[in-house]
Amino acid sequence: MTDGEIPVICSGKGCRAPARWRLVWNNPRIHTPDREKVWTACDEHREPLAHHLAVRSFLRRVEALD
Template structure:
């Protein structure tokens, strides 16, 4: 995992990401595939709404929890 601070996916935003928005486009992706956008507190609702309106949003998870799920071997380092 990189030491770089993840940043929000909001257009022009440079704030640290604290949320992961997991999504997929069923016309392009298999059901189990998850793409991700990162969000700061300010942009979480807007980005979630954008994805949800299109039927793409699957999950909204705190960034730290997402990292633990994706990299359980790195816990406690």
């Protein structure tokens, strides 16, 4: 992160930690197939957030933030 950039924060409820992961997902009932939504996650919340999306068959992939 360079000066002036806003840090990416984890999407976990109440979490204010810097995000290190991008969880890419899509809800096929309401989104077109090409639409991708993103949640961000810190190391602690990566697995619980990914699991939440995966059990609903929404999770497409998990990527490291650059």
